[in-house]
Amino acid sequence: xxxxxxxxxxxxxxxxxxxxxxxxxxxxxxxxxxxxxxxxxxxxxxxxxxxxxxxxxxxxxxxxxxxxxxxxxxxxxxxxxxxxxxxxxxxxxxxxxxxxxxxxxxxxxxxxxxxxxxxxxxxxxxxxxxxxxxxxxxxxxxxxxxxxxxxxxxxxxxxxxxxxxxxxxxxxxxxxxxxxxxxxxxxxxxxxxxxxxxxxxxxxxxxxxxxxxxxxxxxxxxxxxxxxxxxxxxxxxxxxxxxxxxxxxxxxxxxxxxxxxxxxxxxxxxxxxxxx
Ligand code: AMP
Ligand code: MN
Ligand code: MN
Ligand code: MN
Numbered sequence: 618x619x620x621x622x623x624x625x626x627x628x629x630x631x632x633x634x635x636x637x638x639x640x641x642x643x644x645x646x647x648x649x650x651x652x653x654x655x656x657x658x659x660x661x662x663x664x665x666x667x668x669x670x671x672x673x674x675x676x677x678x679x680x681x682x683x684x685x686x687x688x689x690x691x692x693x694x695x696x697x698x699x700x701x702x703x704x705x706x707x708x709x710x711x712x713x714x715x716x717x718x719x720x721x722x723x724x725x726x727x728x729x730x731x732x733x734x735x736x737x738x739x740x741x742x743x744x745x746x747x748x749x750x751x752x753x754x755x756x757x758x759x760x761x762x763x764x765x766x767x768x769x770x771x772x773x774x775x776x777x778x779x780x781x782x783x784x785x786x787x788x789x790x791x792x793x794x795x796x797x798x799x800x801x802x803x804x805x806x807x808x809x810x811x812x813x814x815x816x817x818x819x820x821x822x823x824x825x826x827x828x829x830x831x832x833x834x835x836x837x838x839x840x841x842x843x844x845x846x847x848x849x850x851x852x853x854x855x856x857x858x859x860x861x862x863x864x865x866x867x868x869x870x871x872x873x874x875x876x877x878x879x880x881x882x883x884x885x886x887x888x889x890x891x892x893x
Contacts, residue, residue, distance in 0.1 A: 621890055622877045623652040623677065624694055624807065624838065624863025628744040629661035630681075631752035633868025635744075636665035639876075644672035648877040650890065652696055652863065654679035657712040658748050659700035680705075681807060682796070683712060683787040686822065689814065690787060692807035694835070694861070695797035696889065702800030709796070712788050713747045720749040722783040727754075730780035732763065751775045752867070767871055794829040803889065805833035805861045809852070810845040823856045833859040833889045836882055839873035840865065843880075850883035860886035 626632030627639050634642060636653060643651040651674060653665045662678050669676035678698050684691045698705060724736035738757030743749045755770045758781075764770035774781040788796075797804040806826055814822060823834075835841075836849045837860075853860045860882050864874040882888055 618647075619649045620647050620877050621650045621862050621888075622648045622864050622866070622879065623650070623679070623696060623805075623861050623889070624654050624681070624835065625651060625866045625876060626655055626681075627653060627661045627665070630655035630658050630745065630748050631743075631750040631867060633871065636661040637668040639866075640665050640668035640672055640674065640676060643876045644669075644674045646875065646877045648674060650675040650677060651876070652677035652679035652694075654681040654694050654696075654863070656681050656692075656748065656750060657683055657709050657716070658745065659698070659705070659709065660745070662700045678802075680709070680797070680802075682709070682793040684790050684793045685785070685787045686790045686825075687818070689812055689818075690785075691790070691812060691822075693790070693793040693797065693831075694805040694807045694863070695793075695800070695802040696805060696833070696861070697893075698797055698802030699800040702796075705796045705800040705802075708788065708792060715785065715787065716747070716749055719783055719785045720754075723751075723754060723781050726783055727774070727781045730774075732758070732761070732781075735781075751781075754781060790825060791829055794826065794831055798830045803833055803859075804829075804831045805835060805889065806831060806858075807835050807863075808838045808840050808865060809834055809849055810838075810841045819852075823852060823858070827856055827858065831858065833861045835863055836860040836886055837862040837879050838865055839863070839879075846880065847883055850886045853886055859889040859891070861889045 739753040
């Protein structure tokens with residue numbers, strides 16, 4: 618039986634397993650096609666491809682691009698991208714560059730809240746110095762005893778209105794979709810149920826995403842409820858978008874779902890892999 622998991626992270630962004638360890642775990646858990654989709658980064662894909670060859674599973678070259686759209690942070694996954702596409706490579710470099718200055722601002726903001734040393738702390742958790750994310754700050758803050766786990770630390774420190782939250786301007790939706798398309802990939806709107814949008818904003822987002830060249834939406838993802846699987850399945854059909862499936866796995870004990878631990882798509886959805 619084929620089993621797809623089209624959204625996952627390695628130590629090249631904020632995952633806890635190296636690309637090789639991630640692929641081995643996926644194979645062991647019965648995943649037959651895995652996409653590695655590190656945040657704003659493609660440097661894990663060559664190791665992941667090599668490991669997939671050894672493990673006998675298919676590895677889809679992927680990425681998850683951070684986007685600012687009308688004041689909201691969104692994520693756009695690219696599947697079957699070409700990691701050597703110069704437009705994509707340049708675009709991702711710009712996004713990562715912004716992460717550096719943001720990490721410095723987060724650290725000074727936390728310092729004002731009485732937490733010292735968080736930049737060095739977050740860096741010590743980031744295997745890729747170019748890719749410091751809130752997750753690395755969260756792991757450091759847990760280590761220091763500021764909260765019991767990563768979920769709790771986000772609520773207390775790292776979301777809008779909290780001391781460690783620094784508003785940031787990521788890529789535009791047009792850029793992210795454009796970089797993915799020009800590299801030959803398929804743009805997929807990631808975990809849409811996570812965004813705080815009302816009905817009309819949702820419709821506007823899906824319309825714009827589709828007009829810009831978006832082709833898919835994550836219907837089944839680790840952070841959706843069963844009701845959201847159904848409602849995003851309906852959105853996918855209404856907007857003529859292909860349906861994707863991904864755990865958004867970051868590491869054992871830290872993620873909603875383990876690799877491949879995903880229910881089937883709702884009836885009537887066209888799977889994104891139908892044409893692969
Ligand atoms: P960043 O791209 O640096 O803003 O970090 C975003 C990452 O933080 C996401 O990809 C998740 O891995 C993680 N994250 C965001 N919100 C939460 C949350 N409420 N609980 C746990 N992890 C979260
Ligand atoms: Mn993440
Ligand atoms: Mn995401
Ligand atoms: Mn993700």
